[in-house]
Amino acid sequence: MQILWLMVTLVPAILADTPANCTFNDVAGKWVFYEGSRIHNGSIDCTTMVSVVRKLRVNLRYPNVAIDEFGNRGQWTMIYNEGFEVTVNQRTYFAFSYFTKESSNITSYCDRTFPGWSHDVTLRHWACFQAQKQSPVPPKVHCNPFHEMTKGNELVSLEKLEQLVNNINRAQTSWRAEVHQPFIGKTRYEMLRICGGKRSWLAHRVSPARASVALQSAAAELPPAFDWRNVSGINFVSPVRNQGGCGSCYAFSSMGMLESRLRVQTNNTLQVQLSPQDVVSCSQLSQGCDGGFPFLVAGKYAMEFGAVEEKCNPYVGGGGACTGRTCLKHYTASYGYVGGYYGACNEELMRLELVLRGPISVSFEVYPDFENYKSGIYHHTGLGGFNPFEIVNHAVLLVGYGVNETTGEKFWIVKNSWGEGWGENGFFRIRRGTDEAGIESIAVHVTPIP
Ligand SMILES: *[C@@H]1O[C@H](CO)[C@@H](O)[C@H](O)[C@H]1NC(C)=O
Numbered sequence: 001m002q003i004l005w006l007m008v009t010l011v012p013a014i015l016a017d018t019p020a021n022c023t024f025n026d027v028a029g030k031w032v033f034y035e036g037s038r039i040h041n042g043s044i045d046c047t048t049m050v051s052v053v054r055k056l057r058v059n060l061r062y063p064n065v066a067i068d069e070f071g072n073r074g075q076w077t078m079i080y081n082e083g084f085e086v087t088v089n090q091r092t093y094f095a096f097s098y099f100t101k102e103s104s105n106i107t108s109y110c111d112r113t114f115p116g117w118s119h120d121v122t123l124r125h126w127a128c129f130q131a132q133k134q135s136p137v138p139p140k141v142h143c144n145p146f147h148e149m150t151k152g153n154e155l156v157s158l159e160k161l162e163q164l165v166n167n168i169n170r171a172q173t174s175w176r177a178e179v180h181q182p183f184i185g186k187t188r189y190e191m192l193r194i195c196g197g198k199r200s201w202l203a204h205r206v207s208p209a210r211a212s213v214a215l216q217s218a219a220a221e222l223p224p225a226f227d228w229r230n231v232s233g234i235n236f237v238s239p240v241r242n243q244g245g246c247g248s249c250y251a252f253s254s255m256g257m258l259e260s261r262l263r264v265q266t267n268n269t270l271q272v273q274l275s276p277q278d279v280v281s282c283s284q285l286s287q288g289c290d291g292g293f294p295f296l297v298a299g300k301y302a303m304e305f306g307a308v309e310e311k312c313n314p315y316v317g318g319g320g321a322c323t324g325r326t327c328l329k330h331y332t333a334s335y336g337y338v339g340g341y342y343g344a345c346n347e348e349l350m351r352l353e354l355v356l357r358g359p360i361s362v363s364f365e366v367y368p369d370f371e372n373y374k375s376g377i378y379h380h381t382g383l384g385g386f387n388p389f390e391i392v393n394h395a396v397l398l399v400g401y402g403v404n405e406t407t408g409e410k411f412w413i414v415k416n417s418w419g420e421g422w423g424e425n426g427f428f429r430i431r432r433g434t435d436e437a438g439i440e441s442i443a444v445h446v447t448p449i450p
C-alpha cells in the first residue's frame, strides 16, 4: 500500500506525454478502489492522494458489467488505452492507468491507476480515489514515438508535397490530392499537432464489433444517404473552423458535436458557438495543445464542468491561463462510446446514432497522404512514407454518409477543423464499411442539455 501512495506524486509531469497502453484484458478483473473523503466539490485537486477513508471492491467483467462488493450491478468501459470509467451504485469513478517514463521508454502498469476522481451521479459529492487490481498484470514497455521529436526539425517543402500529390493522383481515381498551401514550411512537430497531437496517439486500437442480424436489419431501414448539412434544406451543422497549429482537434470535434446536437434537439433554434479554447486551457481531462479525446471532453468535461461559449473565451490556438469559467455553461446529460463501451462500435451503430440523434465524434489515423486531400472518397494509399509510430488519432465530426452511384463506393461525410480552404469546403469524405484508417472503431455520442 505505502508503495502505491508514494508513486503518485509524479502525475503532472507525466501526463503531458503519450498515454499508457492498457487493454480490456489487462484491466478486466477484481479491483479495490481506495477513496478519500467525499466532502468535496468539483474543484477537488486529485494530483496527489491524501488519505484513504473508504475501500470498495469492484469486479469489472465482460463486456461492460461492473459489480461491487454489495452485489450492485453497474457498467464500465476502457477509456481508449489510457484508463477506465466505472459507474456502480450511483457513483462514477474515473482514473488514468499508471505509467512511468524513462527517456524513450513508457512502462504501463495496468493493474493500478494514478489518483482519479469519483463523484455521485448527481455531481454533488466528490472524492479522489486510486485503484489497485487484486491480481498483478506484468508491466508493459513501449517506445515513446515522439521522444526524439523537437520543435525545430525538418520542414515540409513544396517540392516534396508536389511529388506526393502527383503520386497520389496517379495511383488511384477515388480521391484527389492538392498541395495545401498553409502546410508548406511547417515542421514535423507542427504537423503532428495539426494531425492530433502526441497525446492522441494510441498504442493499440480496437477493431469494430460484429453487427448482429437484428442490428443489420435496423440499419437497413435507414435512408441510403443522409447529411446533417441538408435535411430537407436545413443545415444543422455549425460552421467549419480552423484549429491552427495547436493539437486541439479533439476540442473542435467535441464542441462541434455539442453545437450540432443542440441544433438538432431544438429544431435549429439554439445556435451557439462553443469555446475550444476553454477546453485547451481549462480541462484536466485532456492535454491542451498536445491532444486529448472526445469521450473525456464532449462527454465527461462538458457534464462535470460545462462548455462555455466562444465569446467567453475566444480561440487563440495556444495554451494559456484558464479564464472565463464564470460565464454561462452548456452541459452534457449523458455520454458514451457508440455501442455502449470501448470496442463495441461498428458502421451500423454509427449510422443509427447519426441519423436518429445527430453528428458524432470520430477519430481516425492520419497518414501523410491524407494531409493534402482535396476531394473525393479518401482511402489510405500507402504513399508518403510509413512510420506507424507517428500515426496519431485525429478527432473530427461525422455529419453524414452516402454512396457514389457510379462506383458503388460507400462513404462517410466528415467535418474537419483545418479551415474552409482545406478539402471539400472544410469537409472530407472517407471510405465507409471497411474501418478505413480506424474510423469505425471509436465513435462517441453525447446528449447536451439545451
Ligand atoms: C468548492 O470547494 C472549495 C473548497 O473546498 C470552496 O472554496 C468553493 O467555494 C466550493 N465551490 C462551490 C461552487 O461550492
Ligand SMILES: *[C@@H]1O[C@H](CO)[C@@H](O)[C@H](O)[C@H]1NC(C)=O
Residues within 6 Å of the ligand: 102, 103, 104, 105, 141
Ligand atoms: C527501454 O526498454 C528496452 C526494452 O524493454 C530496454 O532494453 C532498455 O534498456 C530500456 N531503456 C531505458 C532507458 O530504460
Ligand SMILES: *[C@@H]1O[C@H](CO)[C@@H](O)[C@H](O)[C@H]1NC(C)=O
Residues within 6 Å of the ligand: 021, 022, 023, 140, 141, 142, 143, 203, 204
Ligand atoms: C499495446 O498492448 C497490446 C496488447 O498487450 C499489444 O498488442 C501492443 O503491441 C502494444 N502496443 C505497443 C506500441 O507496444
Ligand SMILES: *[C@@H]1O[C@H](CO)[C@@H](O)[C@H](O)[C@H]1NC(C)=O
Residues within 6 Å of the ligand: 230, 232, 233
Ligand atoms: C439540399 O438537398 C436538396 C435535395 O436533396 C437539393 O435540392 C438542395 O439543393 C440541397 N440544398 C443545399 C443548400 O445544398
Ligand SMILES: *[C@@H]1O[C@H](CO)[C@@H](O)[C@H](O)[C@H]1NC(C)=O
Residues within 6 Å of the ligand: 267
Ligand atoms: C422545424 O423547423 C422547420 C423550419 O423552420 C419547420 O418547417 C418545422 O415545422 C419545424 N418542426 C417542428 C416539429 O416544429
Ligand SMILES: *[C@@H]1O[C@H](CO)[C@@H](O)[C@H](O)[C@H]1NC(C)=O
Residues within 6 Å of the ligand: 173, 174, 376, 404, 405, 406, 407
Ligand atoms: C463518383 O465516382 C466517379 C468515379 O470516380 C466520379 O467521377 C464522380 O464524380 C463521383 N460522384 C460524386 C458525386 O462524387
